[in-house]
Amino acid sequence: MAGRLRVLVVNAGSSSLKLRLLDGDDQLAASEDVEVAHGQVDQAGLRATLERMPDADAVGHRIVHGGSEFSEPVRVDEEVERRLRALCELAPLHQPKSLAAMDAVTAVVPDLPRVACFDTAFHAGMPAGAATYALPREWRERWEIRRYGFHGLSHAYASRRAAELVGGRAEDLRIVTCHLGAGASLAAVRGGRSVDTTMGFTPLEGLVMATRSGSVDPGLVLWLLQQAGLDADEVSDALERRSGVRGLAGDADMAAVLEAAAGGEADAGLAVEVYLHRLCAAVAAMAAAAGGIDLLAFTGGVGENAPSLRAMAAERLGWLGVAVDPERNAGAPSDRELSGAGARVRTVLVEAREDLEIARGVRGVLG
DSSP: OGGGOOEEEEEEOSSEEEEEEEOTTSOEEEEEEEEEETTEEOHHHHHHHHHHSOOOSEEEEEESOOTTTOOSOEEOOHHHHHHHHHGGGGSTTTHHHHHHHHHHHHHHSTTSOEEEEESSGGGTTOOHHHHOOSSOHHHHHHTTOSOOOOOHHHHHHHHHHHHHHTTOOGGGSEEEEEEESSSEEEEEEETTEEEEESOOSSTTSSSOOSSOOOSOOHHHHHHHHHTSOOOHHHHHHHHHHSOHHHHHHSOOOHHHHHHHHHTTOHHHHHHHHHHHHHHHHHHHHHHHHTTSOSEEEEEHHHHHHOHHHHHHHHHHTGGGTBOBOHHHHHOOOSSEEOBOTTOSBEEEEOOOOHHHHHHHHHHHHHO
């Protein structure tokens, strides 16, 4: 019976609440976005939207942070909800939005069972060597400081789907998944599980992103606070919203930056160079963590829609055995193999479908 559940997937963004209804065969039965203004869901608009959509049997909520205690999807009751709210201090920019969305949807459909699916869960079982920061034990234990990783719903789905596309199973392959969007991260997947990832305690660590810096020297942050006279809020705002591709090129839109770089614009060219340098170095690091690489998967808005970026990355990773076929790489749609002739590492393009991963988690819990 659980396999036939119709699942309403709720994904809270900064400016909209994304609602996707998947039927029992995982076909998209309805797709709607509801406006979110100043962190507040348009409750009247949400009610009208849900009344237009077909009925659901359960609701699956994307929750950014599961902390150390939630390593798999969980049915939400009052106690679970209390524990989720306690985790807001670990993700103050993201967790409150997810919980506000949960409150808003519950107010309209209070009788539907709710399941929380976590972006951190796929990485919860990473080896200690990958998950642990070299910090004082007192800090690590008192504040639960560790590398949590994010985009886990996307990485979990992309690794399984990538394996399917080459006729294999994720459990039998060493996979590096590249979720490249406004936020970006990689995961090393071995035995069907994440063994390393580029994001850490927060989604700020790792790759260069649209507006986030990615990893920087922590000594630089201290210098900005202690010597340059900036306060913590100024530094936080700059690292989160005014860095990354925007900080380098003046524009956070990777498509526009790639076009400008191709036209010879210097700042755009630098942005692409820095982005690729970090990306390719991180792919190599993830391959090392996985004990090698059999399969490279691109997903996410940039990963799916920037063939020139994929081609440049593949060329730089040629020493690792990566090569893409120009015609395959330039084609459409997603969910296809891109590998060039004779490539030791197979490369695929996977449509980002966190909604399918969430529905899978909901059915697993309620079944």
